[in-house]
Amino acid sequence: MPLQLDLRHYETVVAITELGTMTAAAELLHSSQSALSHRLAEAERRLGTALFERGPRRRLLPTRAGLMVHQAAGRALADLERTEHLLLAEQRTVTATVRIAVGSYDCYHWFPAFLRDVRAHHPTIDLQLVVIDDQPSAHLATGSADLVIAPGTTEGIFDTQPLFLDELVLCVSPQHRLAGRRSVEATDLTDEFYLTYNPRPAPGFEFDRFIGPAATYPRTVTVVEQTNAIAELVAADAGVSILSRWALSPMIDAGRIVEVRCGEGGLPLEWNALVRPNEKEGSPTRLIADELARHLDDVVLPEP
CATH class of the missing domain: 1.10.10.10 (Winged helix-like DNA-binding domain superfamily/Winged helix DNA-binding domain)
Structure with missing residues (x-):
């Protein structure tokens, strides 16, 4: 019928x-x-x-x-x-793929919202997350990454686009003796088990700007290559570390980790988008870098 x-x-x-x-x-x-x-x-x-x-x-x-x-x-x-x-x-026709990586940190809490924005406004561009080591210039040169989000000063040949201002903070567990402090000095870390992801002190980071000038070092320094693993160890009170506030913001905001300022003035840290210098103006990679700058423009971090 x-x-x-x-x-x-x-x-x-x-x-x-x-x-x-x-x-x-x-x-x-x-x-x-x-x-x-x-x-x-x-x-x-x-x-x-x-x-x-x-x-x-x-x-x-x-x-x-x-x-x-x-x-x-x-x-x-x-x-x-x-x-x-x-x-x-x-039927959405993808005409370009942009491979995005994060230098130094394995943090991707920002990606889902950014991916939704790109799909809504640029449906012909596909985004892929790739994992790289601490040498973004090499990955940009080989094409394994098209755009790298990196903190601080990074060595290599690339074009840099500023994204937002962050801060390096001491990360401790809520039970740690320093958790209630507003700020610490390098001398406060002499009895601590310190965790770092970088086997070589990098210019512009905590050993260069905070620990080294004080000529005093933590009791032990252990290299753990993944920052997510460092964060879990800190939350378990198995050590302390100085890391990006933005990268660890999900765990800090959830109360699993406590942030403490390094020195009274803190340690500002700028994040940048890195692309190949021969990347043409108006290319999908340049467009995504611009979109990323707009997307992260409202990142405002509270003081510890």
Whole structure:
């Protein structure tokens, strides 16, 4: 038996049931009240039964038949909408892929929201996360990465685009003896088990700017190559470390790690986007670097 109603009739029943008035339903469906009234009357005539009745304050209340149509139509329309979205997504033509890496830190809490923004505004550009070591210049040169988000001063040949200002902070567990301090000096770390991801002190980081000038060093220094692993060890009170506040912000904000300022003035840390110097203006990589700068422009870190 062929269907007695078409898609417009089902849309009308769903809209009136959920909104309660012909006026609101007509506005939702971009139709006139007169056209919607005729459509509803036609649906009731075809089915041979009333779908709505007048309720208090002139609201339209679905009859038993109206509720049956609404429930079936709601499920069907939702399935149709999902199918359309899937088909449209499959037709999205990707014309460029930009490989993004994070230097020094394995932190990706920023990526999901950024990926959604790029897909919404630049559907022809695909983003891929890649993992690199602490030498972004080599990965840019070989093409294993197209854009590297890196903290501080990085050696190599590339173009630099500033992103936001961060801070290196001492990270300790909530139970640690220094957790209640507003700031620490390098001498406060002489009895600590210190964790670092870099086997060689890097210019512009804590050994260069904070620990070295004080000529006093932690009791032991252990290299753990992954910053996520360092963060978990710090949370377990198995050591301390000086790391990027932004990179560890999920654990800091969750209260698993406590941040303490290094020195009264702190240790500012700038993050930059690095791209190949021969990258053409207007290329997908340059465009994504600009989008990243705008996306991270509102990063504001509270003082420890």
